[in-house]
Amino acid sequence: MKNVLVIGSTGQIGSELTMKIRREIPGSTVVAGYIPGAEPKGILLESGPAELADVRNAPQLAAIVDKYRIDTIYNLAALLSAVAEKKPLLAWDIQMNGLLNILEVAREKNCAVFTPSSIGSFGPETPHVGTPQDTIQRPRSMYGVTKVATELLSDYYFHKYGVDTRSVRFPGLISNVTLPGGGTTDYAVEVYYSAVKGEEFVCPIAPGTYMDMMYMPDALGAAVHLMEADPARLVHRNSFNIASMSFEPETLFAKIREYIPSLKVRYEVDPIRQAIANSWPDSMDDSCARAEWDWKPTYDLDSMTVDMIECLRKKLV
Numbered sequence: 001m002k003n004v005l006v007i008g009s010t011g012q013i014g015s016e017l018t019m020k021i022r023r024e025i026p027g028s029t030v031v032a033g034y035i036p037g038a039e040p041k042g043i044l045l046e047s048g049p050a051e052l053a054d055v056r057n058a059p060q061l062a063a064i065v066d067k068y069r070i071d072t073i074y075n076l077a078a079l080l081s082a083v084a085e086k087k088p089l090l091a092w093d094i095q096m097n098g099l100l101n102i103l104e105v106a107r108e109k110n111c112a113v114f115t116p117s118s119i120g121s122f123g124p125e126t127p128h129v130g131t132p133q134d135t136i137q138r139p140r141s142m143y144g145v146t147k148v149a150t151e152l153l154s155d156y157y158f159h160k161y162g163v164d165t166r167s168v169r170f171p172g173l174i175s176n177v178t179l180p181g182g183g184t185t186d187y188a189v190e191v192y193y194s195a196v197k198g199e200e201f202v203c204p205i206a207p208g209t210y211m212d213m214m215y216m217p218d219a220l221g222a223a224v225h226l227m228e229a230d231p232a233r234l235v236h237r238n239s240f241n242i243a244s245m246s247f248e249p250e251t252l253f254a255k256i257r258e259y260i261p262s263l264k265v266r267y268e269v270d271p272i273r274q275a276i277a278n279s280w281p282d283s284m285d286d287s288c289a290r291a292e293w294d295w296k297p298t299y300d301l302d303s304m305t306v307d308m309i310e311c312l313r314k315k316l317v
């Protein structure tokens, strides 16, 4: 991985992944791909090249790959689960037609491709506790449908054309740099902002709803580590379960109150998000990722909470 294109570089994952690769992979050129209205700013813009990279525009992607001799594409363009339910056709266009464009460019120009999947690729019939790596995937949300299809299409390009496609199923990602937008797990980020600002938090997810979650530094580490893993060890490719913590809203609020006792929460359950959350795993089994590329998270709920509060205090107070 030397010359990298990050598509969706100003989003929740992309903004931090672009900077991490620029910082940590010596000699790398990392192009920050963006769409109009989501232009990179500040350090993201100043620390390396940026190009318009709309997944629905195949010639545009091919030109960037040629210009920078791209060898690895991180495809982070997606509508998250709740917003995809409201705009299913747009979600399909970005997530599926966009992916096909990327895979075709990768096939022609010999690039490796990382396209994240999600806990959203599972559905109500999936075993919810200790969700196995290989199990039933019959999601009922458009987000989930596109994630399963992403896994299958990425594996198809690997088996048929030898395109080096790899992926992880991300849990809900918690970060203090860029807010997520329109996801089912967003509550677990937003409550930290409310706690630090001293505002009441209105929770759209019902108490007792368990979902897998992960702190962003671990998620970024997984994305980079998997793309650098020895291909000979990979039995799976698209996509690996990865896990670090699983909690329900009350557990998270109790943990935050250990550090900010004044946190106030009220529930106003959003039926769209709740239905999606009910169909997702409570906790995934990530033993294949551990065995095939030494995946190991570093943060638990306590260490993440300490770091989130410290970083948000610096940013917001």
Ligand code: AKB
Binding pocket: 080, 081, 082, 117, 118, 119, 120, 143, 170, 171, 172, 173, 180, 182, 183, 184, 185, 186
């Ligand atoms: C969402 O909630 O839609 C995402 C996800 C778990 O894929 N954060």
